[in-house]
Amino acid sequence: MNYSDIERQTFKTFLAFSALMLTFLLLFFNLSSSVYRVSDISYIDSEDLDYSSLERLIGISIWLVDDYYFQDFYNDNPTVESISITKELPNTLITNIVTSDKIAIIEDKRQVPSKTSVLYKNLYIERSKDTNNLAKVVIENGPVKEGFYEEIITFVLTLNKYSINLNNVDISFDGEGLYVFHLETTVSMGAPSDLARKASVVGYYIAENPCPGEIRLTYSEDGKEIKAITNCK
DSSP states (O other), rough: OHHHHHHHHHHHHHHHHHHHHHHHHHHHHHHOOOOBBEEEEEOOTTTTOHHHHHTTTTBBBTOOOOOOHHHHHHHHOEEEEEEEEEETTTTTEEEEEOOOOOOEEEEEESSSOOOOEEETTOOOOOOOOOOOOOOEEEEEEEOOTTHHHHHHHHHHHHHHTTSGGGGGGEEEOSSSSSEEEEEEEEEESSSSSSSSHHHHHHIIIIISOOEEEEEEEEEEEEEEEEEEEEEEE
C-alpha cells in the first residue's frame, strides 16, 4: 500500500468516525431534550378501561416509547386486543385502542349458585350479567376440555356471518355433546369440536332453509363431510 492509499483509508476512517459521533450526539440530545418528552396522550376515554399506565408515560422521551411500554396497559385491561400509537412530534402520542368483541354469555351450572360470565374473542372471560345481543352457552355438566372456548368462539363467529339474531341462539353442553336451540329448531351437534364447519350447517338451516323441529349432525363415512339428518315439522 502506497502513501496515497494510506491517506485515503485514513480519511475514510475519519469520515466514518465523524458520522458515528454526529449520530450519537444527535441521538443523545434528542433523548435528553425536554422538548421531545411526552406531555400529551390522546385517546378516546372509556369508563371500562384503565388508562393510568398510559398516563405514566408523561415525561418519557418520545423516541423511547415502543410496544414494551404498553405491557402494563394490557395487564390492566384484558379486554383490549391491541393498542397502536402515532408519534406527533415533538411531544404527543396518539393512541388507537381496539377492544376484543364479546362473543357469548357463559352460564356455568356446575357450581351453586351458577356463575354467569362474558366470553371475549381474545378468550378473556369476565364475570357479567350482560346478555345484550349475545348467544348464550349453558354448561350443564363437565369437565370442559382444553380448547372448548376456542371452539365456541369459532362457532359463534361463523354463525354471525348469517342473518341470525344471536340473542335467540342458546347452546347447551351436557358434558359430552352440544345442543343448539333457536326458536323452534333443536340441533344435536355431537362433541364440541370442528364447530366452524358445524356452524355453517347450522347457519344454513336456521337462516336459509328453516327447519322447525330436530336436526342431528353426523359425519360421512370418510369423515370429510358433515351431514344433517332432519326431522322438520
